[in-house]
Structure formats: C-alpha cells, structure tokens
Amino acid sequence: MSERDTSDNRETDFGFRRVPEAEKAPLVRAVFNSVAERYDLMNDLMSAGIHRWWKSEMVHWLSPRPRQRLIDVAGGTGDVARRALPRLTDGLAVVCDANPQMLEAGRARAIDDGILGGIEWLWGDAEALPFADRSFDLYTIAFGLRNVTQIDRALAEARRVLKPGGRFLCLEFTPAVAPLLQPLYDLYSFHLLPLIGEIVT
Numbered sequence: 001m002s003e004r005d006t007s008d009n010r011e012t013d014f015g016f017r018r019v020p021e022a023e024k025a026p027l028v029r030a031v032f033n034s035v036a037e038r039y040d041l042m043n044d045l046m047s048a049g050i051h052r053w054w055k056s057e058m059v060h061w062l063s064p065r066p067r068q069r070l071i072d073v074a075g076g077t078g079d080v081a082r083r084a085l086p087r088l089t090d091g092l093a094v095v096c097d098a099n100p101q102m103l104e105a106g107r108a109r110a111i112d113d114g115i116l117g118g119i120e121w122l123w124g125d126a127e128a129l130p131f132a133d134r135s136f137d138l139y140t141i142a143f144g145l146r147n148v149t150q151i152d153r154a155l156a157e158a159r160r161v162l163k164p165g166g167r168f169l170c171l172e173f174t175p176a177v178a179p180l181l182q183p184l185y186d187l188y189s190f191h192l193l194p195l196i197g198e199i200v201t
Helices: 021-047 050-062 079-087 100-112 151-161 179-200
Strands: 011-014 017-020 069-073 092-097 119-123 136-142 162-171
Touching (some): 079 092, 079 119, 092 100, 136 151
16 A cells, blocks of 8 residues: 555546545535436436336346335435335435435435425435444445545445345446446446546536
8 A cells, every 4th residue: 555545645447547535525525516407317328228127127126015114325316215215114215415405306206206295305424423322224226326525434424224134235337347338337437438428418
C-alpha cells in the first residue's frame, strides 16, 4: 500500500478514474442531480431495458414476505422497492438514498401511480444509516455500491441494520468473465455508456 493510500488524502474509484475520497460524494451527487428526472429513461437506454429484468430477478431471489421490512439503499427512484412492495403485505419498504432529487422524483412517480402507503422515502448515507440495529429483514442495493466511498463501512452498516437471518442482496456490474467478451464489454463501458449518458444529461 502506498503512502498516498494511508494518508488523509486517500483515493478511491469514481467511474474509471481515481479521485480523493473527500471528492467522491460531491461528484456522485452532482451526477445524479443532473439525471434525476431522466434516471429511469437513462437506465432503459444504457441497458436496452434489461435492468428491469435484472431488478425483477433480484426481488424474486430476495423473496419478500408479508410483514417484513425492506431497506433499499441507494434506492434512487424506488424501482426495486416498488417491485417488492406487493409482496410486503402489512410490511414496509424504505427507499434510502443520498440524493434528495432522486428521492423526490421517485416519490412523485409513486404518487402519480397511486402508491400512497407501505413505502417511505428517506435521505441517508449508506455508510451511516439512520436506523437502529436489527431494524430490517431485507437489505438491497442495486448499482449503488460502486458509488459508496467506503464500501467496507457500507457493508458493516448493512450487517448492523439487518436482523439475524436477514437477507442481503447486491446487484452490480462486473468486468466480463470470458476473455472473448472483454473487447465488447470495454467498447460498451468506455464508449457507448458515456455517449448515452451525455445525450441524456
């Protein structure tokens, strides 16, 4: 480990570059501020709509049950929580995100769709969740762990707020496993995704 990594000026990943840890959270907020109203459209364009299937599969694996409490961290506009909500009869889904604009967009969309109960929208930091120990049966984070500055702290918080036997599910991208797919993955990641993001924003 280099001296730079152990000093107060430690660096972390932000996209495909390294930035000082203190700069990551403001950079992430700025990105999501710029796309909050078009976030779901951007995901549809970037994944050709496949993100919807991935999230549905995530909820299927999560297997929510009546009266359970779910926290969806970095939940943005609430698409994971909304998928789980019909299975949480008399339970609760909490969408927790560090970006107020994303939460407001999700809350407004839910109200427009007639979803008035069973879901809460709360500003919060994944590294310091504003909940008591053992508050939730289920914890999800979809495409949000990469935006956390201290991933180990966020995972420790996930463990803290989950009840014994609770379920943790994380949905995240990974580099292509098959070497033959790596050139296509790199083309998509380094050229197509930034172009789509620029067009949408």
